[in-house]
Amino acid sequence: MVSYQALYRVWRPQTFADVIGQGAVTQTLKNALMTGQTSHAYLFTGPRGTGKTSVAKILAKALNCEHLVDGEPDNTCPICLAINAGSLTDVIEIDAASNNGVDEIRDIRDKAKYAPTEAKVKVYIIDEVHMLSTGAFNALLKTLEEPPAHVVFILATTEPQKIPATIISRTQRFDFRRITTHDIVTHLEQVLDEKGVTYDDQALTIVAKAAEGGMRDALSILDQVLSFSDNHVTADAALDVTGGVTTAQLGAYLNAVSQGEIPEALKIVTALLDQGKDAGRLIEDLIAYCRDLLVNQQAPALMDEVELSLMDQQFTDLTQAIAAPTLYHMIDVLNQTQQQLRLTNHPEIYLEVATIQLGQPTPEVTQAAPVSTPAPDTQELDTLRQQIEMLSQQIQQGTPAPAKPKPRAKAKPVKINKHEIYPILGAATKQDLINLKEIWPDLLNMLSVTKRAMMKISEPVAASPDGVIVSFDYDILVERAMKDAALMTELTSGLERLTQKAFKIVLVQTDEWPKIRKQYLKEEGAPQHTAAQPEPKTDPVVDTITAMFGSDEPNVSIKND
Structure with a gap:
């Protein structure tokens, strides 16, 4: 017994000609296949469900098809049939949402060196590629810079703005449009x-x-x-x-609020919610209806025939009855309500408030009239003249100017616990700091969005085998981060997952860090020498700095005074 297959699987395009609404993309790819001018890497971007992955599979078949005709795969040769069945090992599909680490991409890079077993070229299709971590993108970049001749990468994403420009510049980008x-x-x-x-x-x-x-x-x-x-x-x-609403119901609602019949409009809202209609979808439908009214008023020729087929006589009447400023006001109110619905479990309250607000008279935007300035009072003018004369006399007599306001005291720097910092500095090495800086972007990607935003302006400045000192640009963020127990827990657990070691994390302010380092070197960094000991060739303070940060660090310079 064959199980039922969803329509979108049964009707998945198998050739470029089957793809709906992406003629520019498919024609360009067919021309490249027919002339042999295909690229080693492609980037398919666009909204969900517009054919990105389907075109990627068709392209994989076309690149390996044994009987390519006018740029189209024949879907009858063994290679095409194996790709359709998902059994060809030379076409690898990867979901970047669940395989977004450095190790997965390095594994791809290592295996890409080997020639395909059956097909002409090995094809990697990486879906939702924007989900890759920074380290994974860096690993992928190396492969895209020097790709093997027998490998083609097809990257697909719904959010191209999250992909580094260095990746995009090494691919041929195709933008998939929303289907009409x-x-x-x-x-x-x-x-x-x-x-x-x-x-x-x-x-x-x-x-x-x-x-x-x-x-x-x-x-x-x-x-x-x-x-x-x-x-x-x-x-x-x-x-x-x-969960949609009929155009008749939408029209009845907008007619009621435009006429100020708030009770009637509230009845319509209550009835729709009682029928199980989704509040968010109702708002979207109302905004779309107002948009259609505006377009029909200003440029009726732009209305799609399919959209007009849903409209009735009431739509035509409302087009003439509701003025454009009123429609703008309605859309603004509905947009605000749409934002509020995302933060509540009681959408009916906001819908009712929006209904009452829409039923109120629209605030009219009137042209600003010239403001008439009232005649000044004679007594006030005399008083002002007297004050000006007194000030002039004081200036001529050398009256000292008012004292300047005292500058505000600078904010006190965040108190630093030397008992936490000095042990880390005592064991700090340049290599530990380099290792921490390499995995720091991966650690930030593991944080939640709000905590990642706070840590974006931080960086490791010193590290030991079991501790790291992190600097922040602003003292207020240091204090906030230190008090955020959840953030410190995420950082500590994230470092342990990435390094398999437990790290002590200490936060400092960027401006305070040079002072802390100098104080440490003064107190701990210069060991005492007895008279019997030979003088070292270099200053021990310089040795300590070089050990911690390296002599080639841009923020370390050695001067002999």
Whole structure:
């Protein structure tokens, strides 16, 4: 018995011609394949469900296909069939979300040196590549700089801004666009026609709009709608699955608030929430409806035919009844409410408040009129003249100027515990500091977002086999970090996971660090010599500094005074 397969898997594109809505990308790749001008590394970026991974697999087949025709794989040769079945060892798919460490990328780098066993080229497809750590990116960069001739890398991501520029510059970048509602509806019609399922046109439009430009999401939603329907896809089933609201309900709500009929609008909100409609989705639908009203007012030719098919007579009436400034005000209120909904477990409260706010008269933006300045009072003018004359006389008589305000006292530096710092400095070496600096970016990536932001302006300045001194630019951050028990625990446990050793972490302020180091050298760094001992060739203080930080450090210079 064959188990049921989801629609997005059944309808995954197998050739470039099957890919929906990415004509520029697929045509460019086909031309490169036909002329033999393929690259060693590609970067596919774009929203989820737009075909990045599917095109990567098609490209892997095309690079190895035994009977390539016009840049398209034939899907009949042994190589294509093995790739389709996921059994070809020369095409390796990696999820960077769960394999984002340095060791995984170094393993790829080592294995990439070996020639493919069956295919012409070995293809590595790294999905969600933006999840790699800094160390992993550095390891990948080395391979991209000097790639073996038989290896092609295809990197896919939804967040290209998180990828280092050094990686992007060594790849051919292709941006995948959101698929239009019209293209999604056309493809859904093809899917249902082949399955022999009837449908309402409005139902497919509702599904396409809910997918927000992603074909995979559209097929997943359609899968759910099919389970609601009996061989007929209805608009009601589509609304139930997506949590959407009919345009008639949206229009009734906006008509009520625009007329100031707050009780009626509140009844509509309550009824929708009682039906199980999602509050966040309701806000999104209202914003989209207001947007459609604005576009229909200002540039009706830009309205998509698919979107217009969902509109009714009430939409036309509201286009004429609600002025553009009122619509701007509505969108602002709805946007603020949308942000508030993310922070609450009681969305109905914010929806009701927004409804009352929308029902109030819109604050009109009037053109600023010239302000008429009232005539000054004669008595006030006389008083001001007298004061000016008195000041002039004081200046002429040499009256001392008012004393300058005393400068504010500088903030007291954070108190440093020498009992914690001196043992680390006593055993500190340059190599320990180098080792800590290498793994420091990986340690920061292991922290939560808020704690990572605090530690971004920190750096290790001295290290021993079991301790590290970390400097901060601002004293207030040192104090805050030292009091943050959760942060110190994350740092300590993270270092232990990366080094397999327990480290003592001490925080100092950057401005205070040279003073602390100087004080330590004065107290501990210069051992006493007896008369019988020969004088050393170098200053022992210099030896101590060199041992801790190295003579080639940019912040250490040796001068003979």
